Structures are given as C-alpha cells and as structure tokens.
Amino acid sequence: MSCEHVATLPAEVTADADDFCADCRAAGESGWVHLRLCLTCGHVACCDSSPRRHASAHYAADxxxxxxxxxxxxxxxxxxxxxRVV
Known part of the structure; x- marks a missing residue:
C-alpha cells in the first residue's frame, strides 16, 4: 500500500539522532516510548504513545x-x- 506522498520523498535521509528523540534530548527530557524517522529530513522523534508526541508535532510544524x-x-x-500505513 502506498500514497502520493511517497513519490515526494528523497532517495535517502540521514538520521539526526541514533537512539533517542532529538526533541526530548534538547529539552533535557527522556521517557519516549518508540522512535520515528522523518523520511523527508531525517529528524528522529518520539511516537504518539510518548509524553510529548514529537513525531506528530514535527509533521504539524513542518x-x-x-x-x-x-x-x-x-x-x-x-x-x-x-x-495510514504506506
């Protein structure tokens, strides 16, 4: 299953973090549940089950x-x- 947005993605991205939410780390926080990688820019952020939901916030902002x-x-x-899953 795919969507029209897949065609707009770059061939590859470089993650801006390895094993942490970059936004939580910048705020001096921890406690993320799962990590998500933005396939447009490589930003690593926490999922919606995490306290701050930084991956969704990244989509809303950018x-x-x-x-x-x-x-x-x-x-x-x-x-x-x-x-949806793509």
Missing part, C-alpha cells in the same frame, strides 16, 4: 508527511497526511 519506525527490526511507514 508538514513532512511520512515517518518510518526507527525501532530495531521494524520497517513500516506511516503517512500523517493520509492517516
């Missing part, structure tokens, strides 16, 4: 529609614009 799970062994992608 409009980058697709994230990939940044958890070991997971490769699924989510499109915020279409509210």
């Amino acid at each position: 409009g980058h529609p697709i994230v990939r799970s940044y958890e070991p062994g997971e490769t699924w992608r989510w499109c915020y614009a279409d509210s």
